[in-house]
Amino acid sequence: MPPVLLAKGLEKRYGRTEALSGVDLEVGEGQLVGLLGPNGAGKSTLVKIACGLVRASAGSVEVCGAPAGSPPARRSLGYLAELFRFPSWMSADELLTLHQRLAGSTGGAAERTELLELVGLPHARATRVAAMSKGMQQRLGIAQALVGSPRLLLLDEPTSALDPAGRRVVRGLLEELRRRGTSVLLNSHLLSEVELVCDHVVIVDHGRVVAAGTPDQLRRQGGVEVETATGTRVFEDARREDVPRIVRELVAAGEEIYEVRVVASSLEDVYLEVVD
Amino acid sequence: MTTIILYGLRESLRRKMFAVVLVLTVLFLSLYAWGTHEAFKDTRGFVGVGQGNLNSEQLAGAIVFGLAMFATLFLGAVLAVFLTLNVVRGDAEAGLLQPLVVRPIGRTQLLLARFAGAAGVCVAYVLAVYFASVGITYWAGGWSPDRLVSPGIELAAAIVVVSSLALAGSVFLSPIANGIGTLMVFGAGLMAGLLGEIGHAINSHKLQHISRIAWWFVPFDALYEDALHRLTVNTTGFAKFVLELGPFGGSHRAGTPLLVWSVLYLVFVLAAAVTAFKRRDL
Numbered sequence: 001m002p003p004v005l006l007a008k009g010l011e012k013r014y015g016r017t018e019a020l021s022g023v024d025l026e027v028g029e030g031q032l033v034g035l036l037g038p039n040g041a042g043k044s045t046l047v048k049i050a051c052g053l054v055r056a057s058a059g060s061v062e063v064c065g066a067p068a069g070s071p072p073a074r075r076s077l078g079y080l081a082e083l084f085r086f087p088s089w090m091s092a093d094e095l096l097t098l099h100q101r102l103a104g105s106t107g108g109a110a111e112r113t114e115l116l117e118l119v120g121l122p123h124a125r126a127t128r129v130a131a132m133s134k135g136m137q138q139r140l141g142i143a144q145a146l147v148g149s150p151r152l153l154l155l156d157e158p159t160s161a162l163d164p165a166g167r168r169v170v171r172g173l174l175e176e177l178r179r180r181g182t183s184v185l186l187n188s189h190l191l192s193e194v195e196l197v198c199d200h201v202v203i204v205d206h207g208r209v210v211a212a213g214t215p216d217q218l219r220r221q222g223g224v225e226v227e228t229a230t231g232t233r234v235f236e237d238a239r240r241e242d243v244p245r246i247v248r249e250l251v252a253a254g255e256e257i258y259e260v261r262v263v264a265s266s267l268e269d270v271y272l273e274v275v276d
Numbered sequence: 277m278t279t280i281i282l283y284g285l286r287e288s289l290r291r292k293m294f295a296v297v298l299v300l301t302v303l304f305l306s307l308y309a310w311g312t313h314e315a316f317k318d319t320r321g322f323v324g325v326g327q328g329n330l331n332s333e334q335l336a337g338a339i340v341f342g343l344a345m346f347a348t349l350f351l352g353a354v355l356a357v358f359l360t361l362n363v364v365r366g367d368a369e370a371g372l373l374q375p376l377v378v379r380p381i382g383r384t385q386l387l388l389a390r391f392a393g394a395a396g397v398c399v400a401y402v403l404a405v406y407f408a409s410v411g412i413t414y415w416a417g418g419w420s421p422d423r424l425v426s427p428g429i430e431l432a433a434a435i436v437v438v439s440s441l442a443l444a445g446s447v448f449l450s451p452i453a454n455g456i457g458t459l460m461v462f463g464a465g466l467m468a469g470l471l472g473e474i475g476h477a478i479n480s481h482k483l484q485h486i487s488r489i490a491w492w493f494v495p496f497d498a499l500y501e502d503a504l505h506r507l508t509v510n511t512t513g514f515a516k517f518v519l520e521l522g523p524f525g526g527s528h529r530a531g532t533p534l535l536v537w538s539v540l541y542l543v544f545v546l547a548a549a550v551t552a553f554k555r556r557d558l
Contacts, residue, residue, distance in 0.1 A: 051378045054557040071380050079378045085371040089290035101279040102379035144375060 001029050002065055004076075004152045004183040005050060009059035012045050012207075019045040021207040022059070027152065027200075030181040032174060034194035037204035038275055043187045044082055046204070047156050050185070051079045064151055075104070078145035080138075082156040082187070088130035092116060092140050095129065096147060103148035115143040118176065120169040134161040142173065153177065156187045171197055195267045203274055210274045218270045226250060227259035277389045280381065284393030288359065297355060301405060304347060309412045312340045316417030337419025338508050342527075344409035345507070348431060349500055352402040356439035357458045359394035363387070363443055366451035368558045383554050391443050391546065395436045402432040423506040430503035433538065434496035438462055440542050444549035447556060465494035469501055472528070491530065495538040502530035 005027035012020040020042045027033045037043045048054040050061050052069025063073035086095050096112045105111060116122050119139040129137060138161045145153055159167045167190075174197045177184055188194050194201055195215050203211040203218075211218060224238040224246060233255075235246055240262045250257060265273075288294055319336040364387070367373035377383060406428040414420045421427055441461060445454040472487025474480070491498040504527030508516060 048558070053374055053377060055555070071382060074378055074380045074382070077378070079375070081371060081374045083371045084375060086375070087287060087290075087372065089287070098279065098283060099375070099379065102376065102381050104380060141375075 003028050003062075004031075004064055005185060006062045007046070007050070007059065008061075010046065010049065010056055010061060011058035012042070012049065012054065013057045018207050020049075020056075020059075023204065023207065023209055025202055025209070027183050027185050029151075030178065030183055031200060032178050032184045032186065032198050034198035034201045035185060035187040035204065036189075036191065036194060036201060036271060041204045041275075042207040043204055044156055047079075047154050047185065047187050051077055051154055075148075076150055077152045077154060078147065078150035079154045080141045080145040080156060080158050082160070084141055086129045086137065086140065086144075089128065091126050091128050092121060092132075092143075093125045095140065095144060099144050099147040103150075105148035107148070111147070115146055118146070118173055119143045120166075135163060135166045138162055139166065139169065142170065149182075151183060153182055153184045154187075155184060157189065158186070159188065159190060159193060167193065191266075191268050191271055201267065203271060205275045211270065215267055218267060220265045220270065222263040222265050222269075225261040225263055226257060227261075229256040229258070277381070277385050277392070280376070280386055280389035281393040281396070284359075284390055285397065288397065293358070297351075297401070301351065301401075304351070305405070305408055305412065308340075308344055308347070308409060309416065311343075312413055312416040315340050316419075333417055333419055334508075334511060337413055337417050338421075338511065341409065341413050341419070341421065341507060342504060344413070345406075345427070345431060345500070345504060348402055348405045348409065349434060351405065352398055352431070352435035353438045353459070353462050355401055356394065356398045356435050357442045357455055357462075359397060360391070360439050360442040361446055361455045361458065362451040363390045363394075363446040364553055364556070365446055365449060365454070369450070374558055377558060384550050387443070387550055387553050388546070391440065391549075394443070395439050398435045398439055399432040402435050403428050406431055421507040422510040427503035427506045430499045430506070434499035434503070437496040437499065437538060437542055437545075440545040440549070444545050444552075447549050447552045461494060462496070465490065465497040466500075468494065469497040491534055492537065495534060495541050498530040498534045499538055501528045502535070505529045 003026045005025065007023055007025040010020050010023040010025070011018070023042070023046060025033075025046070035043050035046070045054060049056050050063060050068050052074060055069075061068035064076040066072035066076070090098070093112055096115060099105075100107060100111065107114075112125070113122075116125060119142050121136060121139055121143070124132065124136060124140070127136075129140070132140065138158065142155070142158055145155065159170050162170060171193065174184060174186070178197075178199075186194065186198060199214060201211075201213065201215055201218055202209055223234060223236040224240075224243055226233045226235070226246065228250065233250070235242070238246060243260055243262065247257060247260060315336045316333065319332045362370075364373065376386060381389075410420060410424065410428075438458065442454060442458040445458050448454075449457060468487050468490030471490075472484050475483025475485075475487060508527060
């Protein structure tokens, strides 16, 4: 099955600044891909090129087989910008109705109700944007992006204004989207969030992909620690499969063993290692 | 496209923009009615020395209605600028534009729809004020323009041109810079027209020539002067001479080439705005 989002050799220059330098990225059908990187790494530029807001200097991006920014590509995606605002005079229902019309969605009131429930705003239907907290607006933004059931959802920092409860709602929402088979490219600073929900992680720095893989692939094992009667023994180069041998040898040497830990680096360790 | 046009209209309604415009317009029309009534009363039967052919009602009617035309042009221009000054860069900087642009409607339709909405409002407004002024002038002094409909249409067309300039400016400039810039261009156009009038009064062909050249760059003034010309197209004698020197811009026939150029100018400005918008990173 062809990827839902495919970027090849993507480059973007703003004057002398190189925001992206040859980025390759793929989001498969139903895949939830996390995009990580420091501020100014090029993540938002990449997302903006994918949804047609910014033109690439070189390379190509395809959304569901259509060039990014083309009408078929725009019909296939939903987008929540990092910095967005909705008209303060609109109610949640009016905003979703506007986007339904623009997206050509025929979901009507049922879709609007479902989306507001999905993002935890079932009672905010008639609430005006001006009366909403930033967190509520962000959740409404996610609902807006989901109008018309897009095949690809591009979320740029969707939880930046949310409290822990709001973040949990979004995590649950992402799980639900995965269940429905919607592909998601999630641009986030929250490594724990990405680690929890994403199938695949791409780390970008200085406009280049510096690491990519599943969270398990990226997390490297960092040795084995054994608690013995004489203290903690560390086997730095050991891996999980070495544990039975290590235990056997220690017992044979007369050690009493209380606990064995396989030490693995977290995504945060990997991130800090690959990012300057 | 209709969705975006309605979105623009509802935005203006909800932000009470129309309410403010309505109140100020009613205020202007009330003052105009009072002023016109007094002007006709004071000039009735007035004939100055050596001005035996002067029709005082015609003179008073055309001059006060010239004021109404100027005020309508000014109010229409302010409305046009404020409806369009933030359409692209302002809305993009606020984060309002991006969620709309990524939808299938596309940039060309989005921009043209915003223009159509703003232009539609301006045209309706200008025609309403124009015909209200015609009614008031007729009620106060029994005077009506020689051509009733075409001056209103030309006045509305002039505002549509101004609104296209503000829309195009919004692609490149921040709202404040765009508002100031467009209103200064508007003012410069009117100044060029007045320069032509001075040239006419002192018989300076150079000043008149400069004014005519300016018409090609800012054709809204040509439309405005042509509209003024049509108000008194059948008037002759001293009254005609005074009216051509009118205090609110001269009344001169623009001619078919300039009227055609105004349409082409509008198309060029909109095409330039669309092209620049399509190339702009948001």
